[in-house]
Amino acid sequence: MIDSTAFIARAAIVLGDVHLGRFASLWYNAVVRGDTERIVVGNETNIQDLSMVHADPGFPCLIGNRVTVGHRVILHGCTVEDDCLIGMGSILLNGVRVGRGSVVGAGAVLIEGTVVPPGSLVVGIPGRIVREVDEPMRERIDRTWRHYVALAETHRLGRFPTYSVTDGQAVSGRDLERTEGTGS
Known part of the structure; x- marks a missing residue:
């Protein structure tokens, strides 16, 4: 089930048994693949660009509320409790559990079965x-x-701001659509 308030960016892929909560967001080229097990993305949680969320049978991927999942993260069959920040490029494997209010530093790898107590910084x-x-x-x-x-x-x-290829000036996405091909 995908809540009507959730944002799914163009080129993001969502398939299978996936639940997206209120105001959850999946960003450009993120993949959330619930083809082998359930995936839950909580309310106000963001899965940023190029991240991959997947699971294995018996290892659903459960992401709590108000979680930030940085760019190019892999979450695989793990649980991330509420109010966490998962740094860019991190990898969390099957059976990992990250306690509420924790931070996983950029590039960290949490091996299978790792349990992170609430409020911890992991690197x-x-x-x-x-x-x-x-x-x-x-x-x-x-x-x-x-x-x-x-x-x-x-x-x-x-x-959102976009940049014209011809002059480098910031214009709104709508303004860019109006001016493309007109030379102005």
Whole structure:
């Protein structure tokens, strides 16, 4: 089930048993493939460009509310609880569980069965807990998911900035459509 408020960018792929919550967003070239097991993306969660969400039989992929999944992340048969930030290029494998309010640093790899306690910062290959999430990080988690909820609405309405190939000036997506081919 895909909530009517969810944003799915052009070129994103969603198939199979996939549930997208209220104001969830799937960005350009993200793939959410529920062909072997259920995938749930919670309310106000964003799956950013080039990310892959998949699962194996017996290992559904469950992503909580207000989660940010950075660019080029792989989530495979794992659980990410509410209010987490999964950094760009991270890989989370089958059976991983990331506790509420945690941050997985960019490029980290969480091997099968890893359990991250709530409020932890995890980095490295294989991922290891280095400390607790502090207040500035909690604020960043909150600020980021809120930004993506607003940004999704902007993209839905076609009001995101684009750049003209000919002169490099920023124009709205609608203005660019009007001026293409006119030389102005």
